Amino acid sequence: MRKIIFTIAIMLSITLQFCNIKSYNSDIIIKNGTIVTVDSTNTVIENGAIVILDNKIIEIGNTDVILQKYTAEQIIDAEGNIVMPGLVNVHTHLAMTIFRGIADDITLHKWLHDYIFPVEGKFIDKDAISLGTKLAIIEMIHSGTTMFNDMYFFEDEVAKAAKLIGMRGLITESLIDFPTPNFKTPAEGMAYIESLLATYKDDELIDVGVAVHSPYTCSSDLLVNAFNLAKKYDVPYHIHVAETKWEFDTIMAQYNLTPVGYLDSLGVLADRTIAAHCVWLTPEDIQIMADRKVGIAHNPECNMKISSGVAPIPELLTANAEVGIGTDGVASNNNLNLIEEMHTMALLHKLSKMSPTVLTALEVVRASTIGGATVLQKDKEIGSLEVGKLADIIIIDTNKPNTTPMYNVYSTIVYSVSGTDVKDVIINGKVVMRNKTLLNINEKEVMRSVNKMAKEIKKTVAK
Ligand SMILES: [Zn+2]
Known part of the structure; x- marks a missing residue:
């Protein structure tokens, strides 16, 4: 036996x-x-x-x-x-969730000067950034985003919130030619970015880049110095480009160049450059963006809500430019839902071109995944499901x-x-x-805290 x-x-x-x-x-x-x-x-x-x-x-x-x-x-x-x-949100200002719906259906100028700038000046500090970013990350994960590219202030707080919740992110502190809630001069801002680069070197979830707000809020020197900083550390360079007709006309009047032509003349358009919006581009600009391999961050809902115009995305894709999808900040969207953004992107361009064959569903899915990863220079690591x-x-x-x-x-x-x-x-x-439940953070507690802060913000706006 x-x-x-x-x-x-x-x-x-x-x-x-x-x-x-x-x-x-x-x-x-x-x-x-x-x-x-x-x-x-x-x-x-x-x-x-x-x-x-x-x-x-x-x-x-x-x-x-x-x-x-x-x-x-x-x-x-x-x-x-x-x-x-996971979806990749290639352009946003996360902590602006605390200003969601603060003012809608008004002109961009009134929106910025009567609402956004005053409340930012009064309420944006480390705690507000931390809280607003936590809410943003909760919202993004619920709608399928697994990596963001943030341009705002106190980016160290953004990184901490992302790591706490388990989110992947590129943090780019915004440099501008006037004092921000985080620093008085661009030089201080650049030193802060260098400290972030040291802190998050080799971090599993956080990448650090350099942001300049736009060609009309930053001097030529700042645009170039910031680009050189990004080059020195071999990291992305993030900027708003050609968002409105006003910007196009202003840069044209000042330099006799389009915003893209002007930035190209400074040598700051390259594969490390992430250009948000790119609404007002000439055919020559489109070719420059494709030739320089600039990453295009398309924000269809924000462009529609602020009535900036329709970015020439089909033309950019035809020219083989890299295109990803972003939401921009919540205050001009008013959510961080990339699935909704994909839907809008597909419909917007079909209507704009009066052609249902423009932008297929497959092209839109690619833009929100591998396209976004390429724009953020992460396509070797994320953006598709492949072994390794x-x-x-x-x-x-x-x-x-x-x-x-x-x-x-x-x-x-x-x-x-x-x-x-x-x-x-x-x-x-x-x-x-x-x-549908986040495992690393108490969602209700975050929403309660944001509602409490919103009550204070509302009092200021009402005055
Ligand atoms: Zn933006």
């Missing part, structure tokens, strides 16, 4: 070894999903699975095959769901009336999905939202 049991045990062991059954351990397996990889050939895997170990994707394939090969600490069932790369890339992944619940049936996954994402359909979010291999 003993001999028979021993023989069976040996045979079983040999069989398991031969089949290589569950020989590899991992941290997370996402199974049974429609995997939208956004790789170079736009591979979509039905009933697919993704294996995550530490902070990286180590295998993608058919669920049955993956489950035979791997075990995991955590298995997430994505049956009937879309699994795709960082695990920034979102799961969208499509077991919903508004996403049934699904004939084409890109059409569903751009035209049917709502931001609230995002169910789970993984950033850098860590689950940060599970079943």
Whole structure:
């Protein structure tokens, strides 16, 4: 009898070894999903699975095959769901969430001078930045964003909030030729940026860049010095460019050059440059942006709300420029929902060109993922679901009336999905939202604190 049991045990062991059954351990397996990889050939895997170990994707394939090969600490069932790369918000001012809806339906000049500048002067400090950024990150994760590019003040607080919640971000302190809530002179601002570069060197979640507000609020010297700082540390250079007709006319009157022509004459347009808006571009400007490989941060809802105009995105894409999608600050949007922004982007350009063939759903999905990653110079690490890339992944619940049936996954994402359909979010291999609940922060407490602050802000505005 003993001999028979021993023989069976040996045979079983040999069989398991031969089949290589569950020989590899991992941290997370996402199974049974429609995997939208956004790789170079736009591979979509039905009933697919993704294996995550530490902070990286180590295998993608058919669920049955993956489950035979791997075990995991955590298995997430994505049956009937879309699994795709996290969205990348390429231009925003996060802490402005505290000013959401403070003044709408008025001219840009009145909005800035009567509302935004006064409340920023009175309320923006370290605590307000920390609180407003936490609310912003909670909102972004709920609607599928896994990396942001922020241009504002006290960026150290932005980084701390992002790390606390588990969000990935590029922080760019805004330099400008007048005092800001954080520093009195641009030189102080540049020293602050250098301290951020030292603090977050090699950080897993935070990248640091250099921001200059715009060609009309910064001197030529500041624009060039800031670019040289970005070059010295090999980091991104973030700037608002050609947002309004007023800016186009002002720069033209001053330098006899377009805003793009002027910046190009200073030598600050390069692949490290992230240019927000780019609404008022001539055909020559479009070619310059493409030739210099400048990253274009398109903010369709903000441009529509402030009535700035329609950025020539189809023309930029035809010229092979890199295009990503941003929300800009909440005060001019009024949300940070990139899924809604994708929807708007697709419709805006079709209407503007009076052509339904302009900007396909696939092009829009690529702009919000790998396009955004390229604009932020992170495309080697994020932006698509591929083996070896960082695990920034979102799961969208499509077991919903508004996403049934699904004939084409890109059409569903751009035209049917709502931001609230995002169910789970993984950033850098860590689950940060599970079943619509953030795991690292008390969402209600943050909202309570923002509402309390808003009561004080409202008193100021009412005066
Ligand atoms: Zn902006």
